[in-house]
Amino acid sequence: MATQNSKPCASCKKHRKKCSESCVLAPYFPSTDPKKFALVQRVFGTSHVIKTLQGIEDYQRGDAVNSMVMEARARVEDPVHGCTRTVHQLQQQIAELEVRLAAMQEEVVTARLKRDEMASFLLT
Amino acid sequence: MATQNSKPCASCKKHRKKCSESCVLAPYFPSTDPKKFALVQRVFGTSHVIKTLQGIEDYQRGDAVNSMVMEARARVEDPVHGCTRTVHQLQQQIAELEVRLAAMQEEVVTARLKRDEMASFLLT
Numbered sequence: 001m002a003t004q005n006s007k008p009c010a011s012c013k014k015h016r017k018k019c020s021e022s023c024v025l026a027p028y029f030p031s032t033d034p035k036k037f038a039l040v041q042r043v044f045g046t047s048h049v050i051k052t053l054q055g056i057e058d059y060q061r062g063d064a065v066n067s068m069v070m071e072a073r074a075r076v077e078d079p080v081h082g083c084t085r086t087v088h089q090l091q092q093q094i095a096e097l098e099v100r101l102a103a104m105q106e107e108v109v110t111a112r113l114k115r116d117e118m119a120s121f122l123l124t
Numbered sequence: 125m126a127t128q129n130s131k132p133c134a135s136c137k138k139h140r141k142k143c144s145e146s147c148v149l150a151p152y153f154p155s156t157d158p159k160k161f162a163l164v165q166r167v168f169g170t171s172h173v174i175k176t177l178q179g180i181e182d183y184q185r186g187d188a189v190n191s192m193v194m195e196a197r198a199r200v201e202d203p204v205h206g207c208t209r210t211v212h213q214l215q216q217q218i219a220e221l222e223v224r225l226a227a228m229q230e231e232v233v234t235a236r237l238k239r240d241e242m243a244s245f246l247l248t
Contacts (some may be wrong), residue, residue, distance in 0.1 A: 045169040052203055060204045067208040071195060079176055080184045083207050084191040090214035097221040104228040111235030118242040 010037035011046055024053045028065040036069060043072035134161035135170055148177045152189040160193060167196035 005012075005019040005026050012019035013031035029037040040049050049068065053061050074083035081088075129136075129143040129150050136143035137155035149170075153161040164173050173192065177185050198207035205212075 043172065044167065045172055048167065048169055052199070056203050064204045067204065067206045070208055071199075071206055075176070075195075079180050080188045080191065082191045082195055083211065084194055086211055087207065087214065090211065090218065094214065094217055094221065097218065097225060101221060101225055101228065104225065104232060108228060108231050108235060111232060111239055115235060115239050115242065118239065118246065122242065122246065 007031070010034045011041070024050055024061075028053075028061065039072040039076060040065075040068045043075045044068060131155070134158045135165070148174055148185075152177075152185065163196040163200065164189075164192050167199045168192060 003021045005021050005023055007026065008019035008031050009023050009026040010029045010031045010033065011017075011025050012023065014034065014037075019026055025037070029040075044052075052064060052068070056064055071083050074081075074086060078085050127145045129145050129147055131150065132143035132155050133147050133150040134153045134155045134157065135141075135149050136147065138158065138161075143150055149161070153164075168176075176188060176192070180188055195207050198205075198210065202209050
């Protein structure tokens, strides 16, 4: 029989269930931070969060929880685009940086040509 | 009474339910593409997908479906990081571009100084 968890998870506390020591949510969703759990529960649903955590290794679960919380927050803030808004903004930023880099490269080439022209003029 | 949909959605077909014409999933998840629905169903769950679509305007639903499909695909491919992997890769790419841009800017300044030095030498 599973031992009861001394620190129940936010899900078990919400549903007034006994939280066992083997509860996969307990280490990441303490009942002291109910908002964190409410966020992923609202977007993914409790069973999907549990399934995701059960499908990966122990040491990966912290990262998985962080990424789910980030995705859930993005979806709550922007129900239409979720975290794809961030992806598009970053892609836009990359496109702008690439344009600036190309312009700068052209400027370097021009400056070097000018310098070489002057150098050859000085040598003749 | 809601009229039956002539083109049932992938969810209703899967659960052998009558798909009404007012089904919010039907325009975006046709039964001819069951994999598309299976993807979002696996990550978000049917009720969360429906809730998200019902919570936004009609004209935004196509974009919301695309972003949910993208997120779900990323989560299935990488259950630990989901689409935050793409976000981190893009952030990394931006950091690299900014380093290159700073180096290029320094090169432009150096080339200009050299050119100005030569020009003043030619004028004296």
